[in-house]
Amino acid sequence: MYKEVIKVTTILSIQQLNYAFPSSRTPVFTGLSMDIREGEFVSVIGSSGCGKSTLFKIIAGLLKPSGGQVILRGQSSAASRLGHIAYMPQQDLLLPWRTVLDNCLLPWELRRETGKEEAVQRIRGLLNRFGLSELEMAYPPELSGGMKQRVAFLRTLVSGGNLMLLDEPFGALDALTKRGMHRWLLELWGGLGKTVLFITHDLEEALLLSDRIYLMNGGSQPGLQELVVKLPRPRSYRINYDPQFIALREELERRLHESHLL
Numbered sequence: 001m002y003k004e005v006i007k008v009t010t011i012l013s014i015q016q017l018n019y020a021f022p023s024s025r026t027p028v029f030t031g032l033s034m035d036i037r038e039g040e041f042v043s044v045i046g047s048s049g050c051g052k053s054t055l056f057k058i059i060a061g062l063l064k065p066s067g068g069q070v071i072l073r074g075q076s077s078a079a080s081r082l083g084h085i086a087y088m089p090q091q092d093l094l095l096p097w098r099t100v101l102d103n104c105l106l107p108w109e110l111r112r113e114t115g116k117e118e119a120v121q122r123i124r125g126l127l128n129r130f131g132l133s134e135l136e137m138a139y140p141p142e143l144s145g146g147m148k149q150r151v152a153f154l155r156t157l158v159s160g161g162n163l164m165l166l167d168e169p170f171g172a173l174d175a176l177t178k179r180g181m182h183r184w185l186l187e188l189w190g191g192l193g194k195t196v197l198f199i200t201h202d203l204e205e206a207l208l209l210s211d212r213i214y215l216m217n218g219g220s221q222p223g224l225q226e227l228v229v230k231l232p233r234p235r236s237y238r239i240n241y242d243p244q245f246i247a248l249r250e251e252l253e254r255r256l257h258e259s260h261l262l
């Protein structure tokens with residue numbers, strides 16, 4: 001019988017990670033371990049203040065862990081990660097005095113690995129694919145919340161690295177705009193070939209988008225719990241009404257209750 005062999009490569013491995021801010025004796029978290037495989041979409045859910053953004057800053061190489069290891073493609077030094085992971089922080093951080101195109105050119109300006117014209121053409125191609133071509137010369141204050149997030153996502157994408165860390169990218173959007181962004185991301189993501197680690201507080205968003213979800217416990221209950229989202233892809237909003245989706249949502253809520261996160 002023919003058996004498909006699926007190649008699974010772990011690109012990011014976090015092992016027994018601890019972190020305490022220098023100003024505090026209490027660690028933000030202790031003993032965090034997770035593995036992220038090539039091409040996965042993995043969400044992290046946890047109560048406010050449990051250290052999700054801190055974890056991302058450590059993964060991106062912006063903070064040094066107090067203990068444990070972050071291994072990206074076999075390399076454990078923070079220097080090997082800095083600039084090699086695409087990191088989108090909570091706020092869009094678009095520069096209001098630069099056009100959409102010029103905002104998206106910022107990563108190129110830092111690296112200058114190609115000629116400017118090549119970088120501009122690549123960004124124009126992505127603006128087109130993201131439904132943003134008309135906005136190339138617009139300034140961030142002229143954009144809606146959803147448009148700003150698309151531009152920030154595009155800029156993150158061109159900042160390099162196959163691993164994208166997205167810190168609550170849709171957290172500030174209203175429900176309808178968020179729904180549009182989900183549809184947009186579901187259509188787009190499959191073709192991008194990226195691995196995504198995604199922070200959210202929205203349970204349905206996590207289930208809709210993810211292959212796996214990590215529940216992050218804070219303080220006295222350190223560690224991560226994993227929930228595998230065994231739902232077929234491609235996915236659309238209709239999956240919300242699927243009995244499998246509803247069962248997973250119940251399971252997620254049950255676990256969050258048990259961990260006192262809900």
Ligand SMILES: Nc1ncnc2c1ncn2[C@@H]1O[C@H](COP(=O)(O)OP(=O)(O)OP(=O)(O)O)[C@@H](O)[C@H]1O
Pocket residue numbers: 021023024028046047048049050051052053054055
């Ligand atoms: N620079 C800092 N110095 C000291 N403590 C900090 C600093 N930044 C964050 N903290 C504290 O570390 C803890 C974790 O913060 P972090 O922003 O990582 O949490 P989070 O889970 O991302 O929260 P949220 O879901 O609200 O965004 C919080 O208690 C926060 O107050």
